[in-house]
Amino acid sequence: MKLYRVKKSNIDRKGRGLYATQDIKEGTRIIDYVGKIITKKQTEDSEKFDNSKPIYLFNLNNQYDLDGDVSWNTARLINHSCLNNCDYEGQGLKLWVVAIKDIKKGEELTCDYGFGYDQDFRQFPCKCESKNCCGYIVRAESRWRINKRFSLGFKKNNRLNR
Numbered sequence: 001m002k003l004y005r006v007k008k009s010n011i012d013r014k015g016r017g018l019y020a021t022q023d024i025k026e027g028t029r030i031i032d033y034v035g036k037i038i039t040k041k042q043t044e045d046s047e048k049f050d051n052s053k054p055i056y057l058f059n060l061n062n063q064y065d066l067d068g069d070v071s072w073n074t075a076r077l078i079n080h081s082c083l084n085n086c087d088y089e090g091q092g093l094k095l096w097v098v099a100i101k102d103i104k105k106g107e108e109l110t111c112d113y114g115f116g117y118d119q120d121f122r123q124f125p126c127k128c129e130s131k132n133c134c135g136y137i138v139r140a141e142s143r144w145r146i147n148k149r150f151s152l153g154f155k156k157n158n159r160l161n162r
């Protein structure tokens with residue numbers, strides 16, 4: 001039996017997400033992250049990765065990237081959460097998603113998309129509603145910058161506007 005199923009997401013209200021079909025132990029490999037293996041040059045030359053942040057693009061090594069934005073990659077439906085219960089792992093040219101804590105049946109599977117902090121972060125608001133959510137999809141190590149910059153006042157305003 002598959003450890004996940006696709007369902008309407010609670011985080012991305014317009015989209016879908018992956019949900020645990022049973023209790024999953026920390027360290028369990030849940031799903032492979034598949035896609036097209038492309039060269040760094042193809043990444044650089046492709047307009048696809050120009051305008052928006054490459055959400056589905058993974059750096060495999062200094063020669064190749066993996067473009068996971070393909071219909072057969074179910075793992076692309078996993079949403080970002082600031083309190084993620086899964087993470088991406090890889091070896092060679094293979095990537096997969098692993099549970100980083102015990103996950104209960106029915107929980108949505110989430111990863112940290114790992115975006116860096118730059119001017120573009122406002123393009124990607126985060127609606128995960130975790131206690132530690134900074135309001136944007138930014139990797140854990142960079143989140144303090146946003147918290148510092150926008151302080152509590154900003155977050156309060158943000159909440160009222162919802």
Ligand SMILES: [Zn+2]
Nearest residue numbers: 082126128133
């Ligand atoms: Zn969040």
